[in-house]
Amino acid sequence: MFDAVKHLFGVKTFAHGIHPPDSKNDTKELAIHQFPFAELLIVPFSQHIGKPAIPIVGEGAEVTRGQMIAKPDGFMSVAIHAPATGVIRSISLTPAINGKMTPGFFLEPYTASTQEVMEGPPVMPDTASSEEILSAIQNAGVVGLGGAGFPTHAKLKVPEGKSVDALIINGAECEPYLTTDHRVMLEHAEDVMKGIPYLLRATGAKTVVIAVESNKPDAAAALRKALPADLPITVEVLPVKYPQGAEKMLVSALLGREIPSGGLPLDVGVICTNVGTTAEIGHLLPRGMGLYERVITVGGPAVKKKGNYRIPIGTPLRYILDTVGTEDDITTVVMGGPMMGAAASSLDISITKGSTGVIAFTHRETGRVNEIHEYPCIKCGACVDACPIFLNPSQLGILASKEQYETMVDEFHLRDCFECGCCTFVCPSHIPLVQKFRVAKAASRKAQAKAAAEAAK
Amino acid sequence: MTRLAKTLTIRSSPHIRATSGVDSIMFNVVLAMLPVCFYAVYIFGMAAFLVLATSVVTCVLTEHLLCRINGKATTIGDWSVVITGVLYGLTLPPSLPLWMVVAGGVIAVGVGKYLFGGLGYNTFNVALVGRAILQAAFPAAMTTWPDAPVNRFGSLPSSTLALPLTKPIYDGVSSATPLADWKFNQVAAETGDLFMGTISGSTGETCALLILIGGIYLVARRMMNWRIPVVILATVAIATGILHLVDPERYASPTFMLFSGGLMLGAVFMASDMVGSPITHWGTVIYSVLIGLLVVLIRVWGGMPEGVMYAILIGNAATPQIDSWIQPKVYGTSTRRAAT
Numbered sequence A: 001m002f003d004a005v006k007h008l009f010g011v012k013t014f015a016h017g018i019h020p021p022d023s024k025n026d027t028k029e030l031a032i033h034q035f036p037f038a039e040l041l042i043v044p045f046s047q048h049i050g051k052p053a054i055p056i057v058g059e060g061a062e063v064t065r066g067q068m069i070a071k072p073d074g075f076m077s078v079a080i081h082a083p084a085t086g087v088i089r090s091i092s093l094t095p096a097i098n099g100k101m102t103p104g105f106f107l108e109p110y111t112a113s114t115q116e117v118m119e120g121p122p123v124m125p126d127t128a129s130s131e132e133i134l135s136a137i138q139n140a141g142v143v144g145l146g147g148a149g150f151p152t153h154a155k156l157k158v159p160e161g162k163s164v165d166a167l168i169i170n171g172a173e174c175e176p177y178l179t180t181d182h183r184v185m186l187e188h189a190e191d192v193m194k195g196i197p198y199l200l201r202a203t204g205a206k207t208v209v210i211a212v213e214s215n216k217p218d219a220a221a222a223l224r225k226a227l228p229a230d231l232p233i234t235v236e237v238l239p240v241k242y243p244q245g246a247e248k249m250l251v252s253a254l255l256g257r258e259i260p261s262g263g264l265p266l267d268v269g270v271i272c273t274n275v276g277t278t279a280e281i282g283h284l285l286p287r288g289m290g291l292y293e294r295v296i297t298v299g300g301p302a303v304k305k306k307g308n309y310r311i312p313i314g315t316p317l318r319y320i321l322d323t324v325g326t327e328d329d330i331t332t333v334v335m336g337g338p339m340m341g342a343a344a345s346s347l348d349i350s351i352t353k354g355s356t357g358v359i360a361f362t363h364r365e366t367g368r369v370n371e372i373h374e375y376p377c378i379k380c381g382a383c384v385d386a387c388p389i390f391l392n393p394s395q396l397g398i399l400a401s402k403e404q405y406e407t408m409v410d411e412f413h414l415r416d417c418f419e420c421g422c423c424t425f426v427c428p429s430h431i432p433l434v435q436k437f438r439v440a441k442a443a444s445r446k447a448q449a450k451a452a453a454e455a456a457k
Numbered sequence B: 001m002t003r004l005a006k007t008l009t010i011r012s013s014p015h016i017r018a019t020s021g022v023d024s025i026m027f028n029v030v031l032a033m034l035p036v037c038f039y040a041v042y043i044f045g046m047a048a049f050l051v052l053a054t055s056v057v058t059c060v061l062t063e064h065l066l067c068r069i070n071g072k073a074t075t076i077g078d079w080s081v082v083i084t085g086v087l088y089g090l091t092l093p094p095s096l097p098l099w100m101v102v103a104g105g106v107i108a109v110g111v112g113k114y115l116f117g118g119l120g121y122n123t124f125n126v127a128l129v130g131r132a133i134l135q136a137a138f139p140a141a142m143t144t145w146p147d148a149p150v151n152r153f154g155s156l157p158s159s160t161l162a163l164p165l166t167k168p169i170y171d172g173v174s175s176a177t178p179l180a181d182w183k184f185n186q187v188a189a190e191t192g193d194l195f196m197g198t199i200s201g202s203t204g205e206t207c208a209l210l211i212l213i214g215g216i217y218l219v220a221r222r223m224m225n226w227r228i229p230v231v232i233l234a235t236v237a238i239a240t241g242i243l244h245l246v247d248p249e250r251y252a253s254p255t256f257m258l259f260s261g262g263l264m265l266g267a268v269f270m271a272s273d274m275v276g277s278p279i280t281h282w283g284t285v286i287y288s289v290l291i292g293l294l295v296v297l298i299r300v301w302g303g304m305p306e307g308v309m310y311a312i313l314i315g316n317a318a319t320p321q322i323d324s325w326i327q328p329k330v331y332g333t334s335t336r337r338a339a340t
Helices: A002-008 A130-139 A152-156 A180-187 A189-203 A217-226 A247-255 A275-287 A317-324 A363-370 A382-386 A393-401 A405-410 A422-426 A433-456 B022-044 B046-069 B080-090 B098-114 B126-137 B178-185 B191-196 B208-220 B227-246 B254-259 B263-270 B281-301 B308-325
Strands: A041-044 A068-071 A086-095 A101-109 A166-171 A207-213 A233-238 A270-274 A293-299 A307-312 A330-335 A357-362
Touching (some): A152 A189, A166 A247, A180 A275, A189 A217, A189 A270, A189 A275, A207 A217, A207 A247, A382 A422, A393 A405, A393 A433, A405 A433, A422 A433, B022 B046, B022 B080, B046 B080, B098 B126, B191 B208, B208 B263, B227 B254, B254 B263, B263 B308, B281 B308
Parallel strands (some): A166 A270
16 A cells, blocks of 8 residues: 555555565675685586586586686576686586585686686677677576576577567665675676666667665666766666565566566566676676676675675585684575575585575574474465565465465466565464475476376377 | 584575564554553452453463363463453453353353364454353343442452352442443433543443554554554444434434444454454455444344444454455456466
């Protein structure tokens, strides 16, 4: 209701959502610093959604920082580049965040090397064709740096019969603790502006909106200062609210367009790109370089030297935490933000292109979450008021307990849930709602695959 | 070197939570009702205190014992049964024999709550289940409100300590509540008296001012849906306002209707019970209009002077149906998709 009033007064926002403490004060003032090389970097072939890349160097090969070491396998795949000059010690299985083992390079950096980065032929937005830009982005290994890891060139490819009029550059960064996009906008506004012409050229969009939450006024100011005169770009400051960074929410807040259920921003003529991804495109493509490092917030109550660091892809969590120093009793290390990030099962996991943050907690913070008592649903409606896509999490939770997964999908739009966690955050009964929905979704997918297999027989 | 506590704890996101839990919400509801309780004891004296204390102790003990008997951990720590005890006590006449208070309390928690599955699963407001049973079983005792005694802390109505299963004898002059006065004698009480609660009535129903303060406290702490009391009171005000304009001799004024009887207590503390009310905003509006209209219907045309209890119980009964009709419209779905 208050959201409707805000809209009347021209405040751009979406309905519902929550206001978790943003916890950004520790790191938002800290400039990006280069992180040292670990003794061994672990670089998985697959750091993106889609097919893993195919290695093009073998064990024992000497590689140069920035050199392509695995090539894309088809359209839904991107290249992988060496994060350091050194030698490929082995190619074997590496632990991934989801607990699975996936193949990857074990790269030992040369300590004596100057670590100069390999450059290639530049690709410029005013001379390259749309296809050339997309293929350059794919070969540069660029994926969505906001955490999703979706290949950027695939996202920018406008399918036949569709058209795009607006680009949204997502600098909302609504997850608590994370300040990487904030620092990138502040320190590398020029790169963001250099990246935009590539996106315009690739998609044929007419206008660009850069969305920044109001808790980053300095970032918005830096972007406005860097605005080129000849491009149709505006910077919009949005009220702070989670999950503002979700594509659906951004498109609603900025353009008032509603993406159809099961659809993409493309269906309403919009493409959203993370601001960090845009800055990387602006930095890498004119130099003909590949993506070999990224900016990550290392923070949380357990971390001593909190900060925003430019960290080589493949750096193991253990090395990161050892370098910044931590409290003695770490209980949980979250990769990403605390609302949607995944808890690491081991410190041998390495950071990948999709890692936005490494947030470490001690028992003081996680104990409260882990040991809270679960009460029955009292139908208070807090989850209904919080859900940004107007699901009924209370009802879904009750159905999930009864394992009525089909009803959840067919009648209560379970598939539309993008797992932002607002319902679980607000639930006074401490019911793990979004966790139940993940289980339900997986079960429903499995049942459908089985049904499809039966039908195919 | 990075040292771990023991091992890394893996849990699914979100890794942070909002602070208030069910126990904290329920505790605050109890806090919000305390002024009403203190005032009830101040007005009606020792008898009211005994009724309230007995009802709270009975309800809490009943839930605790039922949990124990069934080999489960006690659930009294969530404070919800304390709310039931306080609310139930507040709806009773201050001179009600204590054994009736105990009987109603046991039935309220045992049948109205525990048999339904406990907190979150009860269809009806638990306190009102107890009151409804007593109303049916002991209509005379439930509708007798003696005048407040002069020495109200030093003496008790003889009915208070009546033995179980005996017919209580009421001393003094029974006085009618303002609603009964209007219904049967067409005499309206002063609004000021109604607002301040210096009139005859059930233990906690009389002081509208303190009930409203409690409600505002809960709304301010975002622990109550403000739509429910506001819409119920507005519905009653509008409906009785129209009737009063048509025939002021026959129909009481809206202010009289708003501040008399159990309406204020019911609208603020009972109808707003999260478990028994719909989950969506529009659902609660429909529910509240329904309750408001039923209150007017029963009070004006029914056989009894008061109808809040039945109105809320019917509202509770309608809630599951309202919930199934009024679902939030999911983002990106222009039309509601039928189940296929």
